[in-house]
Amino acid sequence: MATKTVAVEEKIYECEVKRRRVRAAGGYEPFWKVKTVAEALIDGDTEFRCKHCHGEVKLHKRAATQGGGSHVTHKSRTDSEHCCDAVRVLAATNGHEYRVSSRPVR
Numbered sequence: 001m002a003t004k005t006v007a008v009e010e011k012i013y014e015c016e017v018k019r020r021r022v023r024a025a026g027g028y029e030p031f032w033k034v035k036t037v038a039e040a041l042i043d044g045d046t047e048f049r050c051k052h053c054h055g056e057v058k059l060h061k062r063a064a065t066q067g068g069g070s071h072v073t074h075k076s077r078t079d080s081e082h083c084c085d086a087v088r089v090l091a092a093t094n095g096h097e098y099r100v101s102s103r104p105v106r
């Protein structure tokens with residue numbers, strides 16, 4: 001393979017999806033469950049957030065044959081720069097502090 005510098009695209013394959021469960025006291029309560037993006041799509045989940053910083057994410061549906069499959073990316077650039085998952089993916093340099101989203105999804 002030729003050596004070429006390629007900008008690493010942020011791709012997160014695991015996210016949290018909002019589900020509901022029955023409460024012991026009655027009624028339902030929402031909770032967040034970690035699963036892969038591919039699984040969430042199969043299950044028909046509609047509410048997603050980053051499992052690390054809880055920031056808003058954007059869904060990218062891809063066939064598995066097209067560069068790794070479905071994934072999510074942060075909607076906010078600030079989240080991308082500080083989320084530990086994204087920082088790892090982007091191979092960012094020192095000086096980035098990990099922190100939760102400034103606008104977490106609840």
Ligand SMILES: [Zn+2]
Pocket residue numbers: 050051052053054055074079083084085086
């Ligand atoms: Zn994040």
